[in-house]
Amino acid sequence: xxxxxxxxxxxxxxxxxxxxxxxxxxxxxxxxxxxxxxxxxxxxxxxxxxxxxxxxxxxxxxxxxxxxxxxxxxxxxxxxxxxxxxxxxxxxxxxxxxxxxxxxxxxxxxxx
Amino acid sequence: xxxxxxxxxxxxxxxxxxxxxxxxxxxxxxxxxxxxxxxxxxxxxxxxxxxxxxxxxxxxxxxxxxxxxxxxxxxxxxxxxxxxxxxxxxxxxxxxxxxxxxxxxxxxxxxxxxxxx
Numbered sequence: 001x002x003x004x005x006x007x008x009x010x011x012x013x014x015x016x017x018x019x020x021x022x023x024x025x026x027x028x029x030x031x032x033x034x035x036x037x038x039x040x041x042x043x044x045x046x047x048x049x050x051x052x053x054x055x056x057x058x059x060x061x062x063x064x065x066x067x068x069x070x071x072x073x074x075x076x077x078x079x080x081x082x083x084x085x086x087x088x089x090x091x092x093x094x095x096x097x098x099x100x101x102x103x104x105x106x107x108x109x110x111x112x
Numbered sequence: 113x114x115x116x117x118x119x120x121x122x123x124x125x126x127x128x129x130x131x132x133x134x135x136x137x138x139x140x141x142x143x144x145x146x147x148x149x150x151x152x153x154x155x156x157x158x159x160x161x162x163x164x165x166x167x168x169x170x171x172x173x174x175x176x177x178x179x180x181x182x183x184x185x186x187x188x189x190x191x192x193x194x195x196x197x198x199x200x201x202x203x204x205x206x207x208x209x210x211x212x213x214x215x216x217x218x219x220x221x222x223x224x225x226x227x228x229x
Contacts, residue, residue, distance in 0.1 A: 006154075034217065034218070036220070042222055042223075043116075043118075043203055043220040043221050043222045043223050044155070044203070044220045045220070046217055046218070046219060046220075049217065089154060089155065098160075098168065099145050099157045099160045099168060099171075100145075100157070100205075100218060101157065102147075102154045102155040102156075102157075103154060104153060104154040105153075105154050
């Protein structure tokens, strides 16, 4: 089955700097890669996703890239703000009828 | 359009009691997924259900745990004879299902935090 690895487990950046979180997956059949943000005491919130037919997707300060050959994908947050501080999870999905497999999460701290 | 609703938000049970966790998917969604999250860990898949069917329960312990998603009403995750190791946050997600091979987005509820004392 699918296995998703996520790095780093913790990340501290100065406000205004960029943050990059990387994930790798094992199943070449995976075709959907969402990213979730989880704030303390809350459920994961979908922030951006990418499908295997594109290599990059951007939404304001957030972008995701996908390298199918290398089987890795990354989340990029530019101009970080204190409210970006949270735990971020990547996930991979093989098809619509299988559940998402999650990475272990990255705790991002943005220091003002 | 209300999001995924889970209740209760917090649940305390004594060892040996039963815990019932409820999840109402987003309107129009017929696919429900249950995940467990331990402190400082990721989300572990437990079970995937569609209306009246269990599609994949490979992540759910064989004993004491069961799940259902009836034709009417919320999905229920039931844990019998709870033990301290069952203490965790349990999250439900829903999606609108699949029309093609492309995945559809899954949206999570706020979770139920189960504490076994």
